[in-house]
Amino acid sequence: MEPNFDIIKTSGEKVKFSLRNLRSSLAKSGADDQTIQEIITKVKYELYDGISTKELYNRAFALLKKKGSHLASKYKLKKAIYELGPTGYPFERFVAAILKYSGYDTHVSQIFKGHCVRHEIDVVAIKNDTTTFIECKFHSEEGRNCNVKVPLYIASRYHDLKTHWSATPQNSTLDIGWVVTNTRFTEDALQYGKCIGLYLLSWDYPNNDGLKDRIDRLGLYPITVSTQLTNREKQFLLSRDLVLYRDLLDDVFFLDHLGISEVRKTKINKEIKLLCKL
Known part of the structure; x- marks a missing residue:
């Protein structure tokens, strides 16, 4: 019942x-x-x-x-992404890593000229001579969604960039702009994004291809899912730009630097292999 x-x-x-x-x-x-x-x-x-x-x-x-620690790790995925904060920089690197494993050449925090002003782009992804500009909207607090103001703002920046791009010789074509968030978009935001031609990627949108789906499909879990590392250790690794848990598999430098025992190393490696199916 x-x-x-x-x-x-x-x-x-x-x-x-x-x-x-x-x-x-x-x-x-x-x-x-x-x-x-x-x-x-x-x-x-x-x-x-x-x-x-x-x-x-x-x-x-x-x-x-x-x-099983790997079951708990996967269960806490959504919470773990919030723990990438409080700044949005680790989330940007995490998004770049997901795209890299999807066949893109990725760069973070790049400056590009627009028609009116210069813009710092969170993630630049290049594939098959096509360049994609991606803006990341990270929230460290649960319950906060991206309203229509977010795609409105990004659309105006993208328009300025595209105007300059189209007017100057380039080695690749410019794809539609992306907006990626770790939370959700409101209905107005989704409607505007679709109307204006932005690609929106959130925790569960598009259906069956949202952020959580891509993470599970690729086995690319953030370091913060770990049940074997302390919060202090996770923050240290994030500060060294290590955002993917799988990148810690059989690591020598960082684990030794943190003074992690051989017993804990074995547990960490086991959790990574079971979680990421390596």
Whole structure:
């Protein structure tokens, strides 16, 4: 029987608790049916009216971690991307890494001339003699979505860049502009982006090809998903521009620099291999 409880989202909105949603989120971690049912059974008896989604997540995460650290790592993906902050720079490098593994030649924080002014572009991706300008909108707080002001602003910058690009000799063609966010776009933002010709990429948009889908498909998880590293260690690695967890596999320099024991190194490597399927 479905428990009749309200849960409180990060935004403060009240919604009905859904076993189906909980089951779906656990399944996406890679947990088998037996593990999912065991967790659901335990969580159901700990529910109360007005429980926060954060508390619900923390409980499910703790139970998953007991079953396998790589399951817990994958389950915390969305939260892990928020932890790339507080600045947007690690997220930009993360987006560049995803595109690099998709066959693009990528660069971050590049300056280009526009018709009116110069612009710093978060990520430049080049593939098949086509250049793509990508702007990243990172939020470190849950519950904040990108409204229509974001694509409006990016569209104006892209128009200035495209005007100059079209008027001067170039070695490649300029693709449509991209806007990438770790949260979601409002309906107005999606509508405007589609109308003006911007490609919008968010946590779950486009359908089946959103940020989370690309991460899972490529096995490119951020360093912040790790259940084996401390927050201090993660921040140190991010400050050294190491954003992909898989890049830490069999690492010698950084792990030794952090003073990580051989036992922990073994656990880290095991988690990376299971999570990223290496």
